[in-house]
Amino acid sequence: MIVTGVIFPxxxxxxDIIALxxxxxxxxxxxxxxxxxxxxxxxxxxxxxxxxSLMRLARDMADILVVSLFVNPTQFGPGxxxxxxxxxxxxxxxLCMGEGVDILFHPEAGNIYEPGFQTFISLEKLPVYLCGAxxxxxxxxxxxxxxxxxxxxxxxxxxxxxxxxxxxxxIRRMVQDMDMDIRIVGGPIVREADGLAMSSRxxxxxxxxxxxxxxxxxxxxxxxxLLESGQTDVAALIASASHLILSFPETAIDYVxxxxxxxxxxxxxxxxxxxxxxxxxxxxxxxIDNTMLVPPQSAxx
Amino acid sequence: MIVTGVIFPxxxxxxDIIALxxxxxxxxxxxxxxxxxxxxxxxxxxxxxxxxSLMRLARDMADILVVSLFVNPTQFGPGxxxxxxxxxxxxxxxLCMGEGVDILFHPEAGNIYEPGFQTFISLEKLPVYLCGAxxxxxxxxxxxxxxxxxxxxxxxxxxxxxxxxxxxxxIRRMVQDMDMDIRIVGGPIVREADGLAMSSRxxxxxxxxxxxxxxxxxxxxxxxxLLESGQTDVAALIASASHLILSFPETAIDYVxxxxxxxxxxxxxxxxxxxxxxxxxxxxxxxIDNTMLVPPQSAxx
Numbered sequence: 001m002i003v004t005g006v007i008f009p010x011x012x013x014x015x016d017i018i019a020l021x022x023x024x025x026x027x028x029x030x031x032x033x034x035x036x037x038x039x040x041x042x043x044x045x046x047x048x049x050x051x052x053s054l055m056r057l058a059r060d061m062a063d064i065l066v067v068s069l070f071v072n073p074t075q076f077g078p079g080x081x082x083x084x085x086x087x088x089x090x091x092x093x094x095l096c097m098g099e100g101v102d103i104l105f106h107p108e109a110g111n112i113y114e115p116g117f118q119t120f121i122s123l124e125k126l127p128v129y130l131c132g133a134x135x136x137x138x139x140x141x142x143x144x145x146x147x148x149x150x151x152x153x154x155x156x157x158x159x160x161x162x163x164x165x166x167x168x169x170x171i172r173r174m175v176q177d178m179d180m181d182i183r184i185v186g187g188p189i190v191r192e193a194d195g196l197a198m199s200s201r202x203x204x205x206x207x208x209x210x211x212x213x214x215x216x217x218x219x220x221x222x223x224x225x226l227l228e229s230g231q232t233d234v235a236a237l238i239a240s241a242s243h244l245i246l247s248f249p250e251t252a253i254d255y256v257x258x259x260x261x262x263x264x265x266x267x268x269x270x271x272x273x274x275x276x277x278x279x280x281x282x283x284x285x286x287x288i289d290n291t292m293l294v295p296p297q298s299a300x301x
Numbered sequence: 302m303i304v305t306g307v308i309f310p311x312x313x314x315x316x317d318i319i320a321l322x323x324x325x326x327x328x329x330x331x332x333x334x335x336x337x338x339x340x341x342x343x344x345x346x347x348x349x350x351x352x353x354s355l356m357r358l359a360r361d362m363a364d365i366l367v368v369s370l371f372v373n374p375t376q377f378g379p380g381x382x383x384x385x386x387x388x389x390x391x392x393x394x395x396l397c398m399g400e401g402v403d404i405l406f407h408p409e410a411g412n413i414y415e416p417g418f419q420t421f422i423s424l425e426k427l428p429v430y431l432c433g434a435x436x437x438x439x440x441x442x443x444x445x446x447x448x449x450x451x452x453x454x455x456x457x458x459x460x461x462x463x464x465x466x467x468x469x470x471x472i473r474r475m476v477q478d479m480d481m482d483i484r485i486v487g488g489p490i491v492r493e494a495d496g497l498a499m500s501s502r503x504x505x506x507x508x509x510x511x512x513x514x515x516x517x518x519x520x521x522x523x524x525x526x527l528l529e530s531g532q533t534d535v536a537a538l539i540a541s542a543s544h545l546i547l548s549f550p551e552t553a554i555d556y557v558x559x560x561x562x563x564x565x566x567x568x569x570x571x572x573x574x575x576x577x578x579x580x581x582x583x584x585x586x587x588x589i590d591n592t593m594l595v596p597p598q599s600a601x602x
Contacts, residue, residue, distance in 0.1 A: 025482055032333075118425040119444070119478035125419045143420070144479075151480040177420035178445075179452040181326055 015096060016103045021112060021152045024066075024105050028154035037062040040155035042146060045069040046086040047095045050161055050190040050198035055099040057187050058159040066153050067096050068105040070112065074120075075141030086203045105153060112148065120144045126173055129264040130166045130277050131288065134254050139170050146171055150182055157183040163197050165277060165290045166264065189289075191217065197289045204285040212248035212282045216289040219244045219256070223276055228296050232269045234258045237276075237293075245280055254279035254286065258293065270295050316397060317404045322413065322453045325367075325406050329455035338363040341456035343447060346370040347387040348396045351462055351491040351499035356400040358488050359460040367454050368397050369406040371413065375421075376442030387504045406454060413449065421445045427474055430565040431467045431578050432589065435555050440471050447472055451483055458484040464498050466578060466591045467565065490590075492518065498590045505586040513549035513583045517590040520545045520557070524577055529597050533570045535559045538577075538594075546581055555580035555587065559594065571596050 018024045031038055039062035041054045051067075059065050069092055076082035089106070096104050120140050126132075127139035150158070160168045168186045175184055190198045195217035196210075205213055219241035226237055238256045245251050259266050261275040270293050277290035319325045332339055340363035342355045352368075360366050370393055377383035390407070397405050421441050427433075428440035451459070461469045469487045476485055491499045496518035497511075506514055520542035527538055539557050546552050560567050562576040571594050578591035 021480060025480065029482070033336075035334075114477070116474070117478050118427065119422060119475045120425070121420060121422050121479075123419050124421070148478075148480045151482060154482075173417070174420045176415070177418050177449075178422075179322060179326065179449045181330070181452060181455075 015093065015101055017093070018103055018105050019107055019111070021107055021148075024103075024107075025152050025154070027103065028152070031064055032154060036064050037157075038064045038066060038153065038155045040066045040068065040149065040153045040158040042068045042070075042149050042158065042160070044071045044085065044200065045092050046088055046200035046203065047092045048190075048198045048200060048202075050163065050187075052095060052099055053190050054159045054161055054187040055096070055101060057185060058157065059100055061157045061159075061183075061185070062155070064102045065100065066103045066105055066155065067101045068107075068149055068153065070105075070107055070109075070145070070149075072112075072141060072145040073109055074113070074144055075138050077135055077137050080135070081201075086200055105149075112145070121147050121174060121178075123170055123173060123177075126166065126170050126264055129259065129266075130255060130257055131279055132166065134279070139167070142167055143170060143174050147174070147178070147180075150180060155182055157185060159185045159187055161189065162186045163189045163199070163288065163290070165275060169262075169264065189291075195221070197287075199287060201285055201287065205282060209250055209282045209285070212251050213285075213287055215245040215248050215251060216278055216280055216287055219278065220276055220289060220291040223258075224291065224293055227270055227293055232271060232295060234266070234268050234270060234274075237270070241276075241278065245278075248282075250283050252281040254281060261292065316394065316402055318394070319404055319406050320408055320412070322408055322449075325404075325408075326453050326455070328404065329453070332365055333455060337365050338458075339365045339367060339454065339456045341367045341369065341450065341454045341459040343369045343371075343450050343459065343461070345372045345386065345501065346393050347389055347501035347504065348393045349491075349499045349501060349503075351464065351488075353396060353400055354491050355460045355462055355488040356397070356402060358486060359458065360401055362458045362460075362484075362486070363456070365403045366401065367404045367406055367456065368402045369408075369450055369454065371406075371408055371410075371446070371450075373413075373442060373446040374410055375414070375445055376439050378436055378438050381436070382502075387501055406450075413446070422448050422475060422479075424471055424474060424478075427467065427471050427565055430560065430567075431556060431558055432580055433467065435580070440468070443468055444471060444475050448475070448479070448481075451481060456483055458486060460486045460488055462490065463487045464490045464500070464589065464591070466576060470563075470565065490592075496522070498588075500588060502586055502588060506583060510551055510583045510586070513552050514586075514588055516546040516549050516552060517579055517581055517588055520579065521577055521590060521592040524559075525592065525594055528571055528594055533572060533596060535567070535569050535571060535575075538571070542577075542579065546579075549583075551584050553582040555582060562593065 039058035041058050043051050071085050121143040122140040172184050223237045241256050256278045258274050258276045274293045276293045279288045340359040342359050344352050372386050422444040423441040473485050524538045542557050557579045559575050559577045575594045577594045580589045
């Protein structure tokens with residue numbers, strides 16, 4: 001028998017796909033019983049380089065890396081893009097395998113929210129600002145699903161992207177307020193070469209909308225440049241950003257805000273590092289971006 | 302040296318008093334790491350035989366028995382008896398030692414609710430009924446503090462009294478909805494010899510109010526007797542109970558209800574086991590009681 005052209009298969013790391021929360025919780029208990037630490041990266045799938053960067057951060061923080069993939073209905077309001085939200089499970093699974101993910105938790109909505117479900121976690125202040133103004137149930141849904149995922153996956157550490165800055169702040173506050181024994185880590189925004197912040201919703205953009213989408217990151221860069229040139233007035237900085245964004249067709253501003261990075265309350269002048277955050281519709285696609293505006297140090301001015 | 306009258310001290314079980322949530326959580330982690338199971342009985346102190354019965358139930362369910370003693374401000378509404386709520390820590394500690402409690406967790410409010418606290422857990426349906434109608438923030442406060450205690454003490458099992466039936470239902474539902482990996486056990490109502498349900502608030506009653514306070518348990522007994530004599534109409538059963546209660550001076554009815562024991566929704570006739578629950582003010586003291594009304598089996602009627 002002559003064997004020719006033997007191809008050794010690429011040995012990908014094994015990955016467990018778990019669909020039921022009861023199975024995931026039992027696995028988490030077993031892992032903790034063995035003394036293993038668990039890191040969780042919660043996602044809604046349609047993974048991109050931004051998600052993968054969070055997985056790489058998390059991979060080094062615990063023995064076992066769990067990625068959850070669940071498009072959570074309770075954080076979408078009426079008329080939002082729940083049904084249209086992009087999905088590609090097979091590709092997501094391959095990307096997770098490439099990052100050394102141990103467990104991909106991929107439940108159905110009917111398993112996560114059982115009949116009679118009626119319990120929600122909500123925050124009184126942080127959700128009032130920024131995205132919460134136009135998405136009134138969004139952060140209640142986020143806080144609720146994240147709490148459920150924490151109780152199901154039982155992580156020691158969980159990693160969230162700073163692109164969803166307000167979400168990260170809501171989760172940090174919730175974890176502190178509820179005494180959840182979980183370390184929360186924020187991962188930096190990952191951008192395309194042209195500056196567009198990575199987002200699953202970028203898949204909605206057609207080629208003519210792409211330049212308009214760039215107005216988000218460009219307006220943030222412009223604000224930092226104006227600040228460095230001496231413009232500290234928030235109203236003026238917001239006016240310049242809005243002018244740039246609206247110079248592109250198909251854009252509509254949801255908000256452009258400069259605020260206290262801890263409380264998210266509006267400020268009048270940038271004398272300390274401040275969060276600049278914006279949400280803009282490009283056609284039907286709602287995009288968000290943010291950056292920390294850092295005023296030039298008074299010592300060097 | 303002549304020693305006379307040596308008295309060997311009674312060897313009481315050692316009990317750890319823990320005041321800080323960070324210490325309690327660290328202890329819980331250490332215990333779980335050692336493979337120990339933890340049972341929790343949450344209380345507001347001023348312990349009585351009802352609490353002790355819950356401790357005895359819990360004592361047999363886990364290696365380590367933790368009792369929390371915390372008068373939780375967020376479950377009291379404006380004008381309720383937060384400041385006046387009875388307290389006797391030394392006596393409570395002695396009672397806990399007598400029941401073999403391992404850890405008494407006794408935090409200050411400022412340790413439990415830190416500056417900037419803004420996160421609450423609430424349920425959409427169960428709190429609408431019974432006590433929730435006149436105490437609109439009560440069950441939000443209960444669900445929130447119980448979640449915090451669960452995250453601090455990390456119990457495998459927690460025991461609550463059936464006297465606070467609605468509270469027990471709220472906690473069971475919350476635990477299911479939030480995927481909390483904790484077994485919830487309800488302990489039966491403990492009564493004085495005359496039928497009065499044990500309550501820390503019974504301490505408020507003066508001797509002339511005591512007969513009026515007995516109207517609660519008596520009206521429940523009367524309803525069961527009427528049901529057994531063939532009266533299944535809820536309106537008639539409630540009218541009889543109300544008549545009995547209001548025949549005593551100093552009583553004012555908050556509610557008398559007969560409802561579905563799972564949903565707490567009102568029913569019209571008792572054809573299946575039903576919850577009868579009531580809240581009555583005797584002077585300034587608000588008392589509650591409940592029982593399961595069980596219709597005579599059709600097979601034996």
